[in-house]
Amino acid sequence: MPIYEYKCNKCAKEFEVLVLGSRDDVRCPQCDAADVSRLMSGFAHKNEGGTLVSSSGGGCSSCSGGSCSTCH
Numbered sequence: 456m457p458i459y460e461y462k463c464n465k466c467a468k469e470f471e472v473l474v475l476g477s478r479d480d481v482r483c484p485q486c487d488a489a490d491v492s493r494l495m496s497g498f499a500h501k502n503e504g505g506t507l508v509s510s511s512g513g514g515c516s517s518c519s520g521g522s523c524s525t526c527h
């Protein structure tokens with residue numbers, strides 16, 4: 456199941472939400488604001504602004520995930 460990372464635009468709290476189905480009415484657990492933005496996280500890592508994701512030993516350029524074990 457996909458876990459999405461959200462950030463509240465009101466209080467800047469970051470939190471993770473387990474999304475069931477296509478439900479997307481996420482609220483901040485801290486201030487209950489519905490004004491939240493979804494961050495990229497989990498299995499769909501993307502490098503934004505050149506920030507390298509090095510969760511498990513770096514990985515090479517042909518690795519799609521964070522692990523080199525699938526391509527070497």
Ligand SMILES: [Zn+2]
Pocket residue numbers: 463464465466467468483484485486487488
């Ligand atoms: Zn909030």
